Amino acid sequence: MKYPVEFCNVSKSFQRGEKASLLRDAIPLIFKRFQKGSFPDKKFWALKNLSFKVEKGETLGIIGYNGAGKTTTLKLLAGIMKPNEGEVVTQGRVSCLIAAGAGFHPLFTGRENIYLNGAIMGMKKKEIDRKFDSIVEFAGYGLYDYKKFIDTPVKRYSSGMFVRLGFAIAVHVEPEILLVDEVLAVGDFTFQRKCFEYMNSLKKSKTTIVMVSHSLSHIVNYCDRVILLRDGGIDAEGSPEKVVSVYEAEVSKKMNWTSAGNVPASKPRGGVILEKVKFKGAELIEGCIKLNYLQNIEIKFSYDTVSYPMDDVTFSFTVYRKADGLKCFSVFSDKQGFSIKNSKDSVKIILKKHNLLPGNYVFDVEVRSLKANVPLAVHRERNVIVQNPSSQYLPSQLYGVYHPENVSWFTG
């Protein structure tokens, strides 16, 4: 079987240090080279022996630190650069979203730029004629009236409108291979949504997508497989959840940083200390708490305080989706009966069948002051993985965070 994208032992080096960009500097360098016989090796290997394949219709995510070789990989795929060693093979038309708006001339109108940029991306005039309205509509999605500006030079466009147009043209190339490099960070919320909808429709029509992003939630939501690059080689490869959690765990270890993805941190006021938070029935592996899908959650925690008794307190348990900080739910203890009477005591919360879909979550246990509406103490579990030991439970048509029960569909 032929893969639409294939990297075979690809290495790519760049010159380290300053490179002569004037003849004045280059000529002495040539003499030096003759004198010494050899040239000091000032190569920097951006990619080293990198091999991977992408299947037709698959979406591959590439993550990694700055300088890991992500953009170089995309540029090699786009044919902008050639590898020093190895082979890059692509089958079919490539469209590259590194380039949104790159070919625009500021003096030209939106209309002229659509034709110009379309031609740069390899579209014929007839093809652009046919897609013109659709491009304008895409660019103006969610805006009041984009069409009004289509005959205005793009130098008077807002930067968001500019990028919208560039992106709209790039996606209309109808590529067989789409390369996306962190461009979705621009554009407003409606436009981002539109782009992802479009990428989903491309996915359905078996377009192969290679996506580079620092937004781990996008990676988890849209990729079928993820590669973690490090120093030009593959560090980890596999399902998005797995690779992203490896990456996150490493980041938090490296920076000694409270990595909780995009979950906002709350600052406890103090006065109460939470000790010994125990999850019953959960595995504890390398700082991760692993829960099974549709299991019970049972958390027991002890507190320690000097300012007792306290009447206006409540205990709460909150679950966030780790990737984007979505608050899945938050439950509070009853106002009565949960006052702090002693210096030390413990509280237990049980959720029968938690109904969270498999994925990564952050759990917060809080003691809150009701009157001041501030947390007094917070315990955060940053790496909670809900796993699915036997996939038979999980219906295939279930996405999101919540498992609704007793769903039936009827016709008529």
Added chain:
Amino acid sequence: MVPRQEKKAENLFEILRELFKYRELLFKLTTRGIKVQYKQTFLGIVWAIFIPFTSMIIFAFIHKAKIITIDTGSIPYPIFVYCGLLPWIFFAGSLNASTQSLVNYASLIDKIYFPRAIIPLASVLSKVIDLVIASIFLIVLMVIYNIELHIAILAVPLILFIQIIFVSGLALFLSMGNLFYRDIGYIVSGIVPLMMFVTPVIYPIQMGSKQLQGVMVGLNPMIPIINAYRDLILRGRLPNFTELAIAVSLCFCLFFISLFWFHKKEHLFAENI
């Protein structure tokens, strides 16, 4: 639809075929060059006539005032000089523009794949329009000086084609040179005006010896090209075939060598620009 090539073009034929596939882009970039040039200027396309016209006025004045004496035979000097200035200004203008062209398109080269040769070629072609517009005034001069038209004038497009091939060959080479070493651009803008003095632009070039004439023609194809324009348009006769044949073979060799070399190096452009 232009499916991206899986294999890179290997020989000249394949390189030309790839360029042909991207002809619409060549056309688009050419018109882009023309539009950009005229979009924000007050005089617009009048600029195309302005430079050759003022140059002609100055040289005609120098000639009339007897500051220099130039023998142009039966041809009135103003039309003689204008007919030489047109191809020369095209040559100098397109060479200067195309040398900078790759660097000007840096943002594209860094981000999208397409045959890079399109860029210098388009910048040469977009200067042809200036030549065409400025030629309108040549027709006016021909009417004023009552120049008889000869059937040979039909061969002018052929000479223009040869000149475009020559300029394109240089443009491919120099734009690539300027991408790697920016002082190529300074060298070009310094040398090209000097070249005018060894080209029959404002005066005819007649060498004492046949050998020297041959060497000059071999080194500077613009000599037979400009002579050919004058022969066809003003003198109503066919140009010197030996000289022209030397120029033609030189121009085509230069063009194909440049194109091939350009193609071999173009994958290095993105990281060196």
